[in-house]
Amino acid sequence: MGSDHTRSAPSAPPRVRRILVATVVPLFVATVVAALVLWPRDGSPQTDGGANLARYHGTVTRVVTEPCPPTQSPEGTPGAADGPCGTVDVRVHDGPASGQQVQTPVPAGPGAPRVEVDDEVILVELTDPTDPAASSWNIAEHQRGTPLLWLAVVFAAAIVAFGRWRGLAALAGLAASFAILLTFVLPGIAAGRSPLLVAVVGAALIMFVVLYLTHGVTAQTSVAVLGTLGSLVLTGVLATIATAATHLTGFGSEDATTLSMFQANVDLHGLLLAGIIIGSLGVLDDVTVTQAATVTELANANPGLTRLQLYRAATRVGRAHIASTVNTIVLAYAGASLPLLLLLTADSRPIGQILTSEFLAQEIVRSAVATLGLIAAVPLTTGLAALVTAAGRQGGGSTSDASGPRPQPDRAEALAALISPRTGRPDSTSPDPARATPPSTATDRWPEPDRSTDTAW
Known part of the structure; x- marks a missing residue:
């Protein structure tokens, strides 16, 4: 299995390494210390979500449907009941009734699962409060473990097949992100800690682990981390400024309202801020890693570029990236809020009142703040990368030296160098051997195609 780390680029100079270590290490230590201080301890308040019913796996063996009995409407006229009606036979696979056949009513109502023979389902046993000896079985939902497992296998195989060792590192980073979210961020917020503080520390911890694990301990990765x-x-x-200016409370969604009923100690305003931070992290990682890699690639392709030229060229790439990513952010929020957007079409209020209502203003603030942070990441990361990359070359990438100003590259010569052969072979389309293409000195400066441009520590 190949890897793009087989022949790494020259290591960064000792001075650059010392500066990066002196900057990144204290930030990492501070993040770890803050995480340890905020880590939820035993005895944290637990949510009271009601009694947890035992759930059992089963397989549908028979489905019998029948006409629903008539019901009486409020006006006293008979009407048809909401269907479907009938019974479902299910073979139980675990629990006290393992191996037995039980009978349940056909699931009915909004969101009820539609079952067929051989479907894998989840069963719950309900006990009559007035008669503990009487119980009934009901189908709660489909059993989705097997298809989700196969989807995860295909997902992981595709990433490893394409990314090889880098893809395997990306999967490890994804697992680390979920581990931090499930063991630190969510329990910390549930324990009553400040959601904003927990989100910032958790996002920083995810950033350190994921970026260095996925992209290696390099100067380029350190620049992306700082950006x-x-x-x-x-x-x-x-x-913080935007939510305070728009007077958002965090009660803009039904989920937040339901959470406040079960756990009153959660700061929903802080939870809104935490969601913006966590949601922005993934896109920020993408932009900062891309900008740091772009500067490194440009410097290796043309070592004669100065710091300012590197910054300008990489910023042009960043502008194109931002233009597409902004649309990605808005569409991601819109896709997650489609029920909300559909609800707006049935609202009879004026459009101005709808846009300024909390449940929609909350989504506008999310998108706008995430986009502003994304835009700021481009010049910040590009400037740091240009400084570090230029400092790693002989002469430091300054715009002038003792011999005088650096000559500006000729666009025509650069284009000819790109399209001409690397050796001095005659042009096959020209009958005159004297018009052979001279050896290109510009292309000899391009790095080997298999060499990684990640600057090692």
Whole structure:
């Protein structure tokens, strides 16, 4: 299995390494210390979501449908009941009734699962409060474990097949992200900690682990880390200002309202800020890693570029990236809020009142703040990458030296170098051997195609 780390680029100079270590290591230590202080302890308040019913796996063996009995409407006229009606026979696979056949009513009502023979389902046993000896079985939902497992296998195989060792590292980073969210961020917020503080520390911890695990401990990755961390802090500040200016309370969704009923100690306003921070992290990682890699690639392709030229060229790439990513952010929020958007079409209020209502203003603030943080990440990361990359070359990438100003590259010569052969072979389309293409000195400076441009520590 190949890898793009077989022949790494020259390591960064000792001075650059010392500066990066002196900057990144204290930030990492501070993040770890903050995570340990905020880590939820035993005895944290638990949510009271009601009694947990035992759930059992089963397989549908028979479905019998029948006409629903008539019901009486409020006016006293008979009408048809909401269907479907009938019974379902299910073979239980675990629990006290394992191996037995039980009978349940056909699931009915909004969101009820539609079952057929051989479907894998989840069963619950309900006990009559007035008669504990009487119980009934009901189908709660389909059993989705097997198809989800196969989907995860295909997902992981595709990433590893395409990304090889880098893809395997990406899967490990994804697992680490979920581990931090499930063991630190969510329990910390549920324990009553400040959601904004927990989200910032958790996002920083995810950033350190994922970026270094996925892209290696390199100067290029360290630049992406610093750019991401700076953009995250700016996003948190902007989110705080925006939510305060628009007087958002965090009760803009039904989920938040339901959470406040079961766990009153959660700060929903802080939870809104935490959601903006966590939601922005993935896109920020993408932009900062891309900008750091772009600067490194440009410097290896043309070592004669100065810091300012590197910054300008990479920023042009960043503008194109931002233009597409902004649309990605808005569409991601719109896709997650389609029921909300459909509800707006049935609202009879004026459009101005709808746009300024909390449940829609909340989504507008999310998109706007995430986009502002994303835009700030481009110049910040690109500037840091240009400084670090230029400092790693002989002469430091300054615009002038003792021999005088650096000559500007000729566009025509650069284009000819790109399209001409690398050796001095005669042009096959020209009958005159004297018009052979001269050896290109510009293309000899391009790095080997198999060499990684990640600058090692």
